[in-house]
Amino acid sequence: MLDVIPIIKSLWRNKTGPLLIILQLSLTLAVVSTALFVVSERIAIIERPSGMIEAEMFKIWMRQNSPDVDMEQIAKRDMEIIRATPGVIDATPISSIPISGGGSSSSLYKDPQDKLTDFPTAIYETTEHGLAALGLVLIEGRNFNLDEINFFTRENPPKHLVVIITKDMADKMFPGESAVGKTVYMGKLPLTIIGIIERLMGPWPDVEFATSATLLPVMVKDDSINYLVRTESGQRDAIMHSLLEKLRSIDSTRLVGDEKSIEKIKRETYSSDYAMIKILSFVIFLLTFVNALGIFGLTTFWVNQRRKQIGIRRALGSTKAGVMRYFMLENVVLVAFSAVVGTIIAYVNSSYMARAHSMELLPVEYVLITVVFLLLVTILAAYSPVRRAAQISPVEAVSNV
Amino acid sequence: MWKYYLRLSLHSLRKTPTLSLLMVLAIATGIAANLTILTMHSVVSSNPLAHKNERIFAVQLNAWDPDREYFALNAIPPQLTYQDAKALYDANVADEVVVMRKAGVTIQLPESTEIPSAYATRMTTRDFFSMFDVQFIYGGPWSKNADENPEHVVVISEGMNNKFFKGANSLGQAILLDGEIFTVVGVVSEKWQLVPNVYDLNNLPFEAAPDAYFPFFFSAAKPYQGWGNVQSWSNEEIRTHEDYLQSETIWIQAWVGLNSAEKRQEFSQFLENYISTQKEQGRFKRTPGYQLNSPQEWLNINDVVPKDNKQLLMLSFVFLMICLVNSTVLMLAKFLRKAPEAGIRRALGASRHSIFFQHLTEAFIVGAAGALLGLLMSMGGLAGVRALYSNYENVAVFNGVTVAAAILLALVATLCSGFLPAWRISHAAPAKYLKTQ
Numbered sequence: 115m116l117d118v119i120p121i122i123k124s125l126w127r128n129k130t131g132p133l134l135i136i137l138q139l140s141l142t143l144a145v146v147s148t149a150l151f152v153v154s155e156r157i158a159i160i161e162r163p164s165g166m167i168e169a170e171m172f173k174i175w176m177r178q179n180s181p182d183v184d185m186e187q188i189a190k191r192d193m194e195i196i197r198a199t200p201g202v203i204d205a206t207p208i209s210s211i212p213i214s215g216g217g218s219s220s221s222l223y224k225d226p227q228d229k230l231t232d233f234p235t236a237i238y239e240t241t242e243h244g245l246a247a248l249g250l251v252l253i254e255g256r257n258f259n260l261d262e263i264n265f266f267t268r269e270n271p272p273k274h275l276v277v278i279i280t281k282d283m284a285d286k287m288f289p290g291e292s293a294v295g296k297t298v299y300m301g302k303l304p305l306t307i308i309g310i311i312e313r314l315m316g317p318w319p320d321v322e323f324a325t326s327a328t329l330l331p332v333m334v335k336d337d338s339i340n341y342l343v344r345t346e347s348g349q350r351d352a353i354m355h356s357l358l359e360k361l362r363s364i365d366s367t368r369l370v371g372d373e374k375s376i377e378k379i380k381r382e383t384y385s386s387d388y389a390m391i392k393i394l395s396f397v398i399f400l401l402t403f404v405n406a407l408g409i410f411g412l413t414t415f416w417v418n419q420r421r422k423q424i425g426i427r428r429a430l431g432s433t434k435a436g437v438m439r440y441f442m443l444e445n446v447v448l449v450a451f452s453a454v455v456g457t458i459i460a461y462v463n464s465s466y467m468a469r470a471h472s473m474e475l476l477p478v479e480y481v482l483i484t485v486v487f488l489l490l491v492t493i494l495a496a497y498s499p500v501r502r503a504a505q506i507s508p509v510e511a512v513s514n515v
Numbered sequence: 516m517w518k519y520y521l522r523l524s525l526h527s528l529r530k531t532p533t534l535s536l537l538m539v540l541a542i543a544t545g546i547a548a549n550l551t552i553l554t555m556h557s558v559v560s561s562n563p564l565a566h567k568n569e570r571i572f573a574v575q576l577n578a579w580d581p582d583r584e585y586f587a588l589n590a591i592p593p594q595l596t597y598q599d600a601k602a603l604y605d606a607n608v609a610d611e612v613v614v615m616r617k618a619g620v621t622i623q624l625p626e627s628t629e630i631p632s633a634y635a636t637r638m639t640t641r642d643f644f645s646m647f648d649v650q651f652i653y654g655g656p657w658s659k660n661a662d663e664n665p666e667h668v669v670v671i672s673e674g675m676n677n678k679f680f681k682g683a684n685s686l687g688q689a690i691l692l693d694g695e696i697f698t699v700v701g702v703v704s705e706k707w708q709l710v711p712n713v714y715d716l717n718n719l720p721f722e723a724a725p726d727a728y729f730p731f732f733f734s735a736a737k738p739y740q741g742w743g744n745v746q747s748w749s750n751e752e753i754r755t756h757e758d759y760l761q762s763e764t765i766w767i768q769a770w771v772g773l774n775s776a777e778k779r780q781e782f783s784q785f786l787e788n789y790i791s792t793q794k795e796q797g798r799f800k801r802t803p804g805y806q807l808n809s810p811q812e813w814l815n816i817n818d819v820v821p822k823d824n825k826q827l828l829m830l831s832f833v834f835l836m837i838c839l840v841n842s843t844v845l846m847l848a849k850f851l852r853k854a855p856e857a858g859i860r861r862a863l864g865a866s867r868h869s870i871f872f873q874h875l876t877e878a879f880i881v882g883a884a885g886a887l888l889g890l891l892m893s894m895g896g897l898a899g900v901r902a903l904y905s906n907y908e909n910v911a912v913f914n915g916v917t918v919a920a921a922i923l924l925a926l927v928a929t930l931c932s933g934f935l936p937a938w939r940i941s942h943a944a945p946a947k948y949l950k951t952q
Contacts, residue, residue: 130939131847138840145833177740179621179631179694229582269754301750338740362630369621369631389903390823397834400544407537408841415848471822 121444131412136452138408139488142401143456144463147484149394151476156387160380164213165280165313167249168376170203170345172354173211174361175372177338185335186265193243195364196341196357201349204246207333208342209239210317212248214379217317222328224287226299233287233298235279235326236316244329245278245311247344253281255294255309258331267335271303275330278309282325305330319383350375405488406495413441413496417503424503425510434504441500445492453485516869517876524877527853534849535881538842542885542932543892545838546924550889550917551896552831557916558909559721560820563709564647564810571611571646572807574603574769576786578793580748581800589816591806593717594744594765597734603769604640608785611646611772614731615639617715617743622727623691624679634675634726635742636692637715638734644670644701646772647714652676654686654701657730665730670701672726693739697729710909713810715768716817717744721909741766763798771807783807835924839932846881847936850874854943861945871941878933886925893917 125132178188189207196205210217221232238244242258257278264272277298284293284307293307305328314327333339345353354373361370381388417424424437432440464476528535564571575591576599584590595603600614618638621631643649644656653676657668669692676685685699703724711720733739738756747764773779790804808816850857857870894913901907 130935131844134840134844134847134935138837138844141833141837141840145830145837149830177621177633271752271754366628366630369633371630371632385904386821386823389900390827392903393827397548397830400548401834401837404541404544404838404841407541408844411534411537411845412848415845415852419852 117440117443118447121440121447125444125447132448135408135412135448136455139405139449139452139492140454140456140459142405143452143481143484143488144460146398146401146487147456147460147480148463148476149398150484151480153391153394154480155474156391159319160384160387162315162319163313164315164376164380165248165250165311166212166376167344168380170347170350171248171376172343172345172350173208173372173374173376173379174341174343174354174358174370175338176341176361177369179337179367179369185337185339186333189265189333189339192341192361192364195360196343197243199353199357199360201346201353203344203346204243205341205343206241206243206247207339208244208247209237209334209340211340211342211376211379212236212238212315212317212327213319213376213383214317215383219316219318219323220300220328222283222287222305223299226302233283233326234321234323235283235328236318236323237328237330238314239330239332239334241331241333247342248314249344250314251312252278253310253312254292255307257309258329262331264332265335266332272332273303275303275305275332276308277305277331278311278329279307280314280325280327281310281312283328284310286326402487402491406491409445409492409495410499413445413499414502416444417441417499417506420503421506421510424506425508425512428506429508429512437504437506438500441503442493442496445496446489449485449489449492452488456485457481517872520873520876521880523873524880527877528880531849534845538845538849538881538932539884539888541838541842541845542882542928543888545835545842546886546889546921546928547892547896548838549831549835549924550893550921551900552827553920554893554897554913554917555900555907556820556824556828558710558912558914559824561710562713562811562814563711564713567646568809568811570774571770571772572809573813574771575806575808576790576799577801577804577806578763578798579801583748584801588818589806591803592746592765593768593817594746595767595769596763596765597760597767600767600769602789603771606785606789608782609771610774610778611642611770613640613643613646613714613768613770615643615714615768616731616734616741616766617718617725618734619740619742620692620727621694622675622679625689625691625696627691633740635722636727636729637725638731638739639728640731642772643714643728646770647709648707650704650707651701652704653684654699657700662730662732665732665736667695667697668700668729669697670703670728671699672703672724673705675726676702692727692729703728708909711814711819713813714770715743716813716819717768720817720819721907723909735760743768779807835928839928842881842885842928843932843935846878846932847939850936850940851943854940857940857943858945867941871937874937874940875929875933878937879929882925882929882933885928886921889924890918890921893921 176192178185193205193207196202218237219234220237221234223229223232225231241263242260244250245252245257258276262276264275266272279293287293287298288296293310296307298305298307313325315324316327318324343353343357354375358370358373427437460476460481467473468475574595575593576595577591578596578599579585579592585592595614604612604614616638618636619633620636622634623629623631637643640662641656641659652673656670657666660666661668669690671685676682679685679690680688685702688699689696690699691697708724712722738759743766745764745766747762749763751758751762753759753762771782773782786805790799793799860870897912
């Protein structure tokens, strides 16, 4: 440690190079620690559970082209076929797909007169098979009964419905008490809550009410419908394709398609988060590479420039290990200075982002991890030139360079 | 003189191939990353209708919930109800009126046995084609009559024309839209693609142009499948399609072309009158009652540039700076190592000035090589961006901005990374280096 003072003095004598390296390393520290933080945030966003058993599910979209068909009969017939397929655990018609980016939302009210206290929620129209098909966990109350499922036309809307809501929705509407049995309102339509599910996300993961969802036991008799299917593990893709063919062969005039696994839907919905993760990881990789090159080049240069000095040190009794320690310590001193400057830059940026874009402040562990990482990169990059320095023979002290 | 510098520089670079390569690589990496992000950003934040900023306007009408303001954008709904869109069209005040929506429609050839597919179509009035500079390869827009009493005419994209008619001139041919026979009157060139899609920024501002276009007022007869946003606040009972048309549901985008200041005045007056008559019927309780937005204003209100993009842009400049600093350090190391040479030149009578420019030339060669390599690498970068983002096919492509930026960056890179080392070497005392020889 006693070496540190003379090292700093000698760096200061030729300060342009070291100052530039410190600038480079500290900017790198700021960028890498911030990038690591953003990457970890995005991973957390993507990994939020949707409530569904995502890996084993897919959807198929169906649209009837002839105007005078009874959607209820068609959906029931298709469902029998799908559920009878070996490998299918369960299936349901549903109005829209969770975390798909497209769907319907509404506001629920505890008091139909009080228009200002509203509870926004995603709306899924589905059947008594909804819970099993999506793999949802019922934590209170009961599922829909078969006789509660209501296929209706727009001309004859239902007058009253039973609903199942998510726990988050229940906690918001009825904090501290059970929501089961309570009546809430969607416009003028009264809804009686019969069950609470642990978790289900709406179609839009980035909205404030992302975890508020309401299941209605209804199907509008429209011309199109989504089928959501859950299969045994490992059979998803095969069943998706064979079902597609089967459903098409029943009636070739209709449109059956837009088949997608929930995994694929999720990848599309979060595509900008995935892109950000990949871009930032690549940036971290490139910066590591560029810095390693810089340290390697500079150490090589310093060693070459000071061959004579090293020779003298060796002639005066310094060991090979001593020479190596000197040059390594020099790099460690540079990283230490950069750590201070880089942390300041990172936090100036982070506090600006926190104010301007209401992002979270950079947690300190990301800075610490990056400092250790940069130190390792520096030592590795400097290792080969420093080892060469140690090989310099004491004879060089007296010969002409 | 500069030829001599060039020869010296090349000689010097050849003497230290590894170091030279490291410098070029550092600059190239920085420039490639910067160009990739810059290109993406320049396209995402561009306005393809800038030349019409004074003449065309997105119409916002504020018939939203009296109890609370619209929850997004500028607190005014971005779309219109059917009754308001119809009134706007029927008034015939503006030079051009576009009312439109996105719909999913099955398209087939008559007698086709193929499995039908649904396509993204735009139901619109004919002024769409002139207002948004649509280029045709065959035919053109339909007539005004075809708008008012909707006729079964359709304009298809070049892609659809290739699919259904193998690229031949299909004017007058019949195709089925949702089972009804329509006559092709125009084919839109695949070159026509607004980036971003200023005319409809509701969902995907960078998606491909529609597959087909047909008269908007078919929406009055039947619902069609809406592929755009549909929003409502009123909880009215909607049982029939007629109820839907009369409801407060918003689902229509509207634009007007107003070619002169008088027209703009006249149109604003019309809207004010319209809103005051609607007020008597209990509608339009919010202020402002309307807003007209130029294409640029509309892009701003819809916040088309993602926040991630802005951050990446900043990051790419810091990244470039790190790479340049890195290259400067290496260059400094290299020049100082050659200091004895410069010392001899100085001793033999070369001025500081000429030493400086000799070294700057060397830095320039490194910078230019780095920029060139960076430009090549950024093509790879853009391919990567296209792979990462769905719907960015039209965004991550080279343009004039990229190339101009590459040249500018090469110059800046050279100056930044070469100036300091060249200055240091030209100000070193020659005697010190001569002594050690």
